Structure formats: structure tokens, C-alpha cells
Amino acid sequence: MKRLQSTVLTINGYVFTGESIKSFNNKWDIPKSNGYRTAMIGKWHLGMSFPEKDKGKNNVNWKGRIEGGPTDRGFDYYFGISASLDMPPYIYVENNKFVGECTTTKAFNRKGPAHEDFEAVNVLDEFADRAVAYIQNQTAEQPFFTYVALNSPHTPILPSPQWQGKSELGAYGDFQMQTDAAIGRIVDAVDAAGLSDNTLIIVSSDNGCSKAAKITAMEAKGHFPSAQFRGSKADIWDGGHRVPFIARWPRQIQAGTQDHQLICLTDLIATCAEAVGTELSADTGEDSVSFLPALKGQPILSTRDGVVHHSISGHFAYRVGNWKLVLAKGSGGWTSPKEDEVPNGSPQAQRYEMNDDPGETTNLYESRPEIAARLLAQLESDVKRGRSTSGPDQANDTDKIRLWKSTKR
Known part of the structure; x- marks a missing residue:
């Protein structure tokens, strides 16, 4: 098989949480170390250390170097925000530097330091613009990996004026339509660059619909965001966990096909490793199984029971x-x-x-x-x-794991 040209991982909301952080943090260098140009655009939310004017006094040096962000974790380029859009500081970060300084205070659900020109309603379009511009600069001669972690449709739910009222389902529906349009622009950019045939594009999310979306009101209008599944974001039922997962790879995936094999977002690391032709070390991605065969219409080979x-x-x-x-x-x-x-x-x-x-x-x-x-x-x-796949036992992050939380066993 000819080498995969590129991967655009477009995430509708943030994706790597919980166990995924253990699997992925520090492992973004897998594509980079295998010859791929790597970029991340969007919300990081995996932790970064802000520089301080006076160490230990929690006073940010807006001109200093940020530690532990995407460019320290394997990305060649980064543009985005430090966490969710409802978490200060409200300022963009490019590579390992703040873009300007926070000179005022704003509140997008939470109050905190902000750049004077930073407005939450503009962030989704800004991320789409940056992703499109990055893709436009890629060529067929250099494979690339791009992770786009959109701020939407997470709170604050802020569709831009041109999308308000479009869905007839309220602000959340409008925001989701704007999100779909942003993803469409990224897909169009891949096509316009002539890279679509051998570029894998994955679109997914990390959890079900939030109650902040006013689910009851949407259901009254005939829209059920959890479909036939019970519950929503934060619940243990499938309405809280089963999410859309859409993949486009014209060279391998026939349009309109479906696959009903069970996968988890933690499987992305093993899938990316296989796609770039490398193997994970025994202590990496302990719960990850490659679903690359499924993208080729084949059974997933797994040593994981559950x-x-x-x-x-x-x-x-x-x-x-x-x-x-x-x-x-x-x-x-x-x-x-x-x-x-x-x-x-x-x-x-x-x-x-x-x-x-x-x-x-x-x-x-x-x-x-x-x-x-x-x-x-x-x-x-x-x-x-300490793992659900075959391989040597691994240490858990904590020895205080309690399986039963509501009853004594």
C-alpha cells in the first residue's frame, strides 16, 4: 500500500480525556518521528504550565515561554487556547507563546484574565480559518498530521450572528450547524489542495450531548440528540458515551459504508501508529487497538476483551x-x-x-x-x-481504584 499521505483528525469538541490522557499524553510524536509534519489547532486542555513573573505567586508573565503544551508534546506547530472556551485565560496561544497580553477581565461562564480583542463568539471561525490556512500550505511531497480540536459545541454555546436561528432548535442547534460548516471548510481545503485521495479525515466527539443544550426543549421540537440511547453527557449509559464517528479516505473507504465493530477513542493511538508504519512500545497505549483494518473493510484483530x-x-x-x-x-x-x-x-x-x-x-x-x-x-x-490488551503488566496511575462506588463489595 502506498504510504498514507496525511491525516486530518477533526474533533467536534475536545476528545482525549480520562484514560485517553494516559494513552496519548507525550505520544503525539508518533507521526512526527515517522516523517510527518504535525500541527494542532484548537483547545488543548491537557495541561500546560504558564510562565510566572514571580515564581510561586501565580502572576502570569504574558511574554514568557509556556511549558508542556503541544509543541513540547510532539507537534511542530500549534495555535489555540489552553483549555475549554469557558476557562480563562481568554487569549490565544501560538506554539509556546501567548498571542499578546491579557490586560482586562472577561467572563464566558467563568471570569478571568483576557486579551482585550478576544471574543468567544469568534473562536470557532478562527480555528477553522487557521486549519484551512495550514492545509493550503501542504503538498503531496510531505505527509502531514493535523489535529483540530474545536471549541464547539461545548459551552459557552455561542453561534455567530450568521448562524443564529438557522436550526430552529435554539442556540445549540445553531452552534452545531456552524460546527458542521467549519468541518466542511476543512474537508474542502483538503480537496482544493489535491490531497483528498490518500488523506484520512476522522470526525468524532468525546461524549454525548450536554444538558446545557436544553435537551428537553429540542426533544419537544422533534430532535433527540441521544437518538434511541439513554442518558446524555456525564452519564454511564450510552447516551453519554456513544458518539458519531465519521471517516473519509477515498483510497480505502467506499463512500456510504458502515461498520458496526466496537471501537473506542483510545484506539486512535494504535491506529495512527499502524497507519504510519510503526509499532507501539509495550508501555504505550495499553488499552489501544488499531481499527485500521475496519477502514479497509476487514475485521479488527484485537486481544482486548472489553x-x-x-x-x-x-x-x-x-x-x-x-x-x-x-x-x-x-x-x-x-x-x-x-x-x-x-x-x-x-x-x-x-x-x-x-x-x-x-x-x-x-x-x-x-x-x-x-x-x-x-x-x-x-x-x-x-x-x-494495568491494561486491557495483551502485553506485560503496567502500573496504574493510582493504587486507589475503587470499582464499586455506590455499594459495598
Whole structure:
């Protein structure tokens, strides 16, 4: 196979959170070390250290060098903001420097230092402009990897004036339409540069729709952002975790095809490694499995039994094929019933057959206890080994992992 020309990873919202940070932080150099030009545009939100005028006094030196950001983690170029758009400071960062200084205070949900010209409503278009400009400067002779972490549709929900009212679903619907248009501009830039045939473009998100979107109001108008799935952002149910995942690669993927194999966003690191022709070390991407075969219409070869995920409160779920075990009595998140709202005498956990019951309406935890016991044993093994794939055991980030948070075991 001819070498993959480029990858544009366009993320609708931030993506690498929780376990993903362990897998990806410090590993962005995989494409770079294999000859790819690398760039990141958008919200970082993985931690960076701001320079201080007086060490230990938390007074930022706006002219100093930022440490631990994207260009220290394997990217050749970076333009974006330090975290989510509702988290100060409200100022752009380019490579390892602030773009100007914060001389005033603003509040986009949270109050904090801000650049005088920084306006949250302009950020989405600015990121799209920067991504398009970067792609326009690429050529077929130099492979490149671009990670675009858009601020939308995360809060603050601020569609620009030309998009307001377009969706007829409120500000969130408008903001999502603007997000789709921004992604479309990036795709168009790849096409205009003549790079589309062998460029892999992935569009995804890190969680389900937030209640800040006013879900009930949208449902009243006939739009169900979680579709047939239960719950939303922060919950352990699939409405909080199952997200769109769209890939375009004309040389390999036939337009309009679908694949129903189970993958997780932590699989991106192993997929990128295989795509650029390298192997991960034993202590890298311990929970990552390459889904590159699926992009070619082939079965994914995996040594991983199940996928681990969590609610915002840290309640565990474990997915193996059609089975899902939830170590929580309720949503484990923001949707009722929350853990303290579940009636006394309810099962201590949940188990669902996802193919037959994607809405997680019928709790089968007590009907086939041997299945729940088997899933729990596999989860406990993964935690003990510090990995869910084959390979040498790895140390967990903490030895204080508590699988059961709502009941005593």
C-alpha cells in the first residue's frame, strides 16, 4: 500500500480525556518521528504550565515561554487556547507563546484574565480559518498530521450572528450547524489542495450531548440528540458515551459504508501508529487497538476483551460485544435516577444486552448472574494488569481504584 499521505483528525469538541490522557499524553510524536509534519489547532486542555513573573505567586508573565503544551508534546506547530472556551485565560496561544497580553477581565461562564480583542463568539471561525490556512500550505511531497480540536459545541454555546436561528432548535442547534460548516471548510481545503485521495479525515466527539443544550426543549421540537440511547453527557449509559464517528479516505473507504465493530477513542493511538508504519512500545497505549483494518473493510484483530468507561462521578462500565455491565444503580451522572434517587431494594448494578436493548431499559443484572460475574472478573483482571490488551503488566496511575462506588463489595 502506498504510504498514507496525511491525516486530518477533526474533533467536534475536545476528545482525549480520562484514560485517553494516559494513552496519548507525550505520544503525539508518533507521526512526527515517522516523517510527518504535525500541527494542532484548537483547545488543548491537557495541561500546560504558564510562565510566572514571580515564581510561586501565580502572576502570569504574558511574554514568557509556556511549558508542556503541544509543541513540547510532539507537534511542530500549534495555535489555540489552553483549555475549554469557558476557562480563562481568554487569549490565544501560538506554539509556546501567548498571542499578546491579557490586560482586562472577561467572563464566558467563568471570569478571568483576557486579551482585550478576544471574543468567544469568534473562536470557532478562527480555528477553522487557521486549519484551512495550514492545509493550503501542504503538498503531496510531505505527509502531514493535523489535529483540530474545536471549541464547539461545548459551552459557552455561542453561534455567530450568521448562524443564529438557522436550526430552529435554539442556540445549540445553531452552534452545531456552524460546527458542521467549519468541518466542511476543512474537508474542502483538503480537496482544493489535491490531497483528498490518500488523506484520512476522522470526525468524532468525546461524549454525548450536554444538558446545557436544553435537551428537553429540542426533544419537544422533534430532535433527540441521544437518538434511541439513554442518558446524555456525564452519564454511564450510552447516551453519554456513544458518539458519531465519521471517516473519509477515498483510497480505502467506499463512500456510504458502515461498520458496526466496537471501537473506542483510545484506539486512535494504535491506529495512527499502524497507519504510519510503526509499532507501539509495550508501555504505550495499553488499552489501544488499531481499527485500521475496519477502514479497509476487514475485521479488527484485537486481544482486548472489553472496553472500560466511566461516568463523570467515576462509576465504571465494561462493554464486551453485546454485553454491558454497569457498576452503578442509576445514571452515575446528571440524569435521573441519580445514585441517591434509585429506590431501596434496586439491583446493585446493571447489565444490558445492547443489540436487543440499545436504550438500556431492561436491567438483566439479576437474571443471569453468571454473565455479570464473568464480566466483572474480566474488568477486575484488566485493572489488576494495568491494561486491557495483551502485553506485560503496567502500573496504574493510582493504587486507589475503587470499582464499586455506590455499594459495598
